[in-house]
Amino acid sequence: xxxxxxxxxxxxxxxxxxxxxxxxxxxxxxxxxxxxxIYSLQHRGQEGAGIAVTNGRRVKAVKKLGLVTxxxxxxxxxxxxxxxxxxxxxxxxxxGNTKHNLQPMTVTTASDLVTVAHNGNLINAHLLAAMLPRHxxxxxxxxxxxxxxxxxxxxxxxxxxxxxxxxxFEGAYSVVACxxxxxxxxxxxxxxxxxxxxxxNGGYVVASETCAFDIIGATFIREVEPGxxxxxxxxxxxxxxxxxxxxxxxxxxxxxxLARPDSIFNEKMVHTVRRKSGEILARExxxxxxxxxxxxxSGTSAAIGYAEESGIPFGEVLIKNRYIGRTFISPEQHLRxxxxxxxxxxxxxxxxxxxxxxxxxxxxxxxxxxxxVTILRAAGAKExxxxxxxxxxxxxxxxxxxxxxxxxxxxxxxxxxxxKQYIGxxxxxxxSLPGLIQATGLAKNxxxxxxxxxxxxxxxDEAVQxxxxxSAC
Numbered sequence: 001x002x003x004x005x006x007x008x009x010x011x012x013x014x015x016x017x018x019x020x021x022x023x024x025x026x027x028x029x030x031x032x033x034x035x036x037x038i039y040s041l042q043h044r045g046q047e048g049a050g051i052a053v054t055n056g057r058r059v060k061a062v063k064k065l066g067l068v069t070x071x072x073x074x075x076x077x078x079x080x081x082x083x084x085x086x087x088x089x090x091x092x093x094x095x096g097n098t099k100h101n102l103q104p105m106t107v108t109t110a111s112d113l114v115t116v117a118h119n120g121n122l123i124n125a126h127l128l129a130a131m132l133p134r135h136x137x138x139x140x141x142x143x144x145x146x147x148x149x150x151x152x153x154x155x156x157x158x159x160x161x162x163x164x165x166x167x168x169f170e171g172a173y174s175v176v177a178c179x180x181x182x183x184x185x186x187x188x189x190x191x192x193x194x195x196x197x198x199x200x201n202g203g204y205v206v207a208s209e210t211c212a213f214d215i216i217g218a219t220f221i222r223e224v225e226p227g228x229x230x231x232x233x234x235x236x237x238x239x240x241x242x243x244x245x246x247x248x249x250x251x252x253x254x255x256x257x258l259a260r261p262d263s264i265f266n267e268k269m270v271h272t273v274r275r276k277s278g279e280i281l282a283r284e285x286x287x288x289x290x291x292x293x294x295x296x297x298s299g300t301s302a303a304i305g306y307a308e309e310s311g312i313p314f315g316e317v318l319i320k321n322r323y324i325g326r327t328f329i330s331p332e333q334h335l336r337x338x339x340x341x342x343x344x345x346x347x348x349x350x351x352x353x354x355x356x357x358x359x360x361x362x363x364x365x366x367x368x369x370x371x372x373v374t375i376l377r378a379a380g381a382k383e384x385x386x387x388x389x390x391x392x393x394x395x396x397x398x399x400x401x402x403x404x405x406x407x408x409x410x411x412x413x414x415x416x417x418x419x420k421q422y423i424g425x426x427x428x429x430x431x432s433l434p435g436l437i438q439a440t441g442l443a444k445n446x447x448x449x450x451x452x453x454x455x456x457x458x459x460x461d462e463a464v465q466x467x468x469x470x471s472a473c
Contacts, residue, residue: 018044018045018088018089018090018091018103018117018118018119018208019038019041019042019043019044019045019088019089019119019207019208019209019212020038020041020086020087020088020089020103020117020118020119020174020175020176020195020206020207020208021034021037021038021041021085021086021087021088021117021176021205021206021207021208021212022034022084022085022086022087022117022176022177022178022183022185022205022206022207022232023037023084023085023183023200023203023204023205023206024083024084024182024183024203024204024205024232024233025083025084025085025200025201025202025203025204025205026083026202026203026234027083027202028083028200028201028203030053030080030082030083030084030085031051031053031077031078031080031081031082031085032077033085033200033205033216034051034053034085034086034087035051035068035072035077035087036215036216037087037205037207037212037215037216038051038068038087038088038089038212039068039069039215040209040211040212040214040215040260041089041207041208041209041211041212042067042068042089043258043260044089044091044119044208044209044258045088045089045090045091046067046089046091047065047066047090047091048063048064048065048066048071048089048090048099048101048102048103049063049064049066049067049068049071049072049087049088049089049090049102050062050063050064050071050087050088050090050102050103050104051063051072051077051080051085051086051087051088051104052080052085052086052087052104052106052115052178053080053081053082053084053085053086054082054083054084054115054178054179054180055081055082055083056082056083056180056181057180059106059113059115059180060079060080060082061080061104061106061115062076062077062079062080063088063099063102063103063104064099064102065099065102068089084178084181084182084183086104086115086116086117086176086177086178086183087104087117088102088103088104088117090102090103091402100138100139100140100141101139101140101141101143101144103116103117103118103141103143104116104117105117105139105141105143105144105147106147107144107147107148107150107151108151109151109152112151112179113151113179113180114147114150114151114158114177114178114179115177115178115179116143116146116147116150116175116176116177117143117175117176117177118142118143118146118147118173118174118175119172119173119174119175119193119195119208119400120171120172120173120174120175120188120192120193120399120400121142121171121172121398121399121400122142122145122146122169122170122171122172122173123170123171123398123399123458123460123461124168124169124170124171125142125145125146125171128145128146128149128168128169129145131149132145132148132149132152133152136148136152146165146169146173146175147177149165149168149169150162150165150177153165158179158182158184158231159229159231159240159241160241162184162186162229162241163229163241163242163243166186166188166189166229166243167243167244169188170458171188171192171398171399171458172188172190172192172193172251172399172400173186173187173188173193174186174187174188174192174193174194174195174208174224175187175195176195176206181233181234182231182232182233183204183206183231183232183233184229184230184231184232185197185206185224185229185230185232186224186228186229186230186241186243187224187225187226187227187228188226188227188243189226189227189243189244189245189246190226190246190247190248190249190399190448190457190458191225191226191227191248191249191250192249192250192251192399192400192448192457193208193251193254193399193400194208194209194223194250194254194259194265195207195208195223195224196208196209196210196212196213196220196222196223196224197221197222197223197224197230197237198210198213198218198219198220198221199218199219199221200213200216200217200218200219203232204221204232204236204237205218206224206230206232209259209260209263209265210262210263210264211259211260211262211263214262220264221237223265223266226245226246226248227242227243227244227245227246228241228242228243229241229242229243246457247445247457248445248446249446249447249448249457250265250266250442250446250447250448251397251399251400251401251447251448252436252437252440252447252448252449252452253390253397253401253451254270255268255270255273255274255277255436255439255440256274256277256361256362256389256390256436257298257361257362257390258401261274261300261301266440266442268440268441268442270301271301273439273440273441274301274302274305274361274389274439275301275302275304275305276305276438276439276441277302277305277389277390277431277435277436277439278301278302278303278304278305278306278307278308278309278359278389279305279306279308279309279439280309280431280435280436280438280439281302281305281306281359281387281388281389281429281431281435282305282306282307282309282310283309284429284431284432284435285387285429285430285431286310287357287385287387287427287429288355289312289354289355289356289357289383289385290312290313290354290355290356291312291313291314291315291317291350291354291355291356291357292306292307292310292312292313292314292315292356292357292359293314293315293316293317293318293356293357293358293359294358294359294360295318295344295358295359295360295361295369295372296316296318296319296320296344297320298360298361299358299359299360299361299389302359302361302389303359306357306359306387306389310357312357315350316347316350317346317347317350317351317356317358317376317379317381318344318345318346318347318372318376319344319345319346319347320343320344321343321344321345344372344375346375346376346378346379347379348379348380351376351379351380351381352379352380352381353380353382354381354382354383355381355382355383355385356376356381356383356384356385357385357386357387358372358373358376358384358385358386358387358425359387359388359389360386360387360388360389361388361389361390362388362390362393363388363392363393363410363411363419363423364393364403364409364410365408365409365410366410366419366422366423369386369423369425370422370423370424373386373423373424373425374424377424383426384424384425384426385425385426385427385428385429386420386423386425386427386428386429387428387429387430387431388428388429388430388431389431389436390430390431390436390452391430391431391432391433391436391452392411392416392419392430392452393409393411393451393452394406394409394411394412394451394452394453394454395409395412395450395451395452395453395454396409396451396462397450397451398450398456398458398460399448399450399456399458401451403451410422416428416429416430433449433452433453437449
């Protein structure tokens with residue numbers, strides 16, 4: 001059981017659909033390598049994890065609800081032998097958090113088999129599901145719809161089947177998949193979600209982020225291009241197909257919050273972008289104060305940038321308990337009431353009598369920030385000025401991030417001044433959208449900013465519930 005604030009913060013934070021990893025590595029302990037890789041991608045999904053391995057004749061998988069360290073044991077990993085592995089960490093955006101929706105997913109026909117890990121969200125999954133054979137589905141996940149669409153697609157080869165299936169997909173999909181003898185990696189033609197190619201000893205790896213390569217000692221080769229289909233087998237890696245490319249629309253929220261600070265996308269380190277966003281925010285929204293601090297850990301890079309640009313010292317005012325997770329021990333009522341301090345404890349001696357600037361990545365519903373302002377006030381802070389290193393989140397994401405309906409987004413319901421009053425801050429300022437784009441160093445027309453603007457690269461049917469896919473047989 002998480003503390004009150006821990007549950008609130010996890011629920012309020014914007015979550016990516018998942019993290020994924022694949023390895024083609026004859027002679028390697030591919031299951032163990034996959035374990036450490038998806039462990040480094042745990043931030044992308046904390047509801048479930050899985051690894052599937054093929055030895056060329058059969059596929060065996062272990063997948064359960066829970067964190068990576070809770071799902072796997074040495075004994076289980078030892079049973080996953082083969083030369084290709086696909087790993088996945090999941091946060092549900094479509095289908096809900098149930099064991100039937102865990103990935104990787106293996107689907108079969110009488111003559112074929114494919115195992116799939118998917119990061120993204122198909123906005124036309126309900127239409128694709130209606131075209132599948134009767135009783136084919138066993139889950140409520142768009143990822144299973146994607147996998148079934150692949151295996152039931154007509155074609156003489158897997159590259160041909162993948163191209164034809166992808167031509168029908170609408171939305172975000174970065175996919176790692178395998179047959180008995182080949183690992184595939186492919187990405188939607190808009191390039192919403194990241195997918196990275198690397199080399200490990202005599203084999204090759206693909207992952208959602210470069211941080212997975214760092215932990216296993218792999219070497220970065222390049223990013224999988226939007227619309228590109230890569231095959232990896234005993235002959236190495238090669239591009240085997242192209243989906244007609246659309247307007248590039250990389251999710252700007254990868255830089256704001258979703259990715260680890262040490263990952264690199266589009267030749268930009270996430271930490272560098274966040275630090276730059278803090279510098280720009282300090283110029284856009286200056287305020288006299290004694291200390292700049294972050295909501296750990298998501299606001300730290302931006303807070304450092306804000307402090308350096310403003311000349312105000314950076315310091316810690318909240319100590320985060322990084323070991324809070326699921327536990328089987330329920331706290332007594334008087335401890336439960338102290339739940340806020342189980343997650344974040346204020347440094348009263350540092351806070352007392354000080355004017356503090358608090359920097360964070362975003363405000364989604366506002367409850368977490370309200371609680372944090374309250375505990376800093378109680379610790380004796382003289383003034384609390386909140387600075388957010390992204391624009392107000394006003395609209396849902398339909399492409400792999402779990403932003404909810406507009407009615408649940410505080411910035412869609414309140415003005416900035418009203419939000420300031422709600423959270424109890426002395427002032428509140430957000431980074432402008434042009435400022436955030438400037439921090440990325442990328443062209444505006446290469447980024448998806450729909451959660452800030454309501455303008456999406458693809459026309460979406462907002463009446464369709466993105467988190468519910470029903471009628472599984």
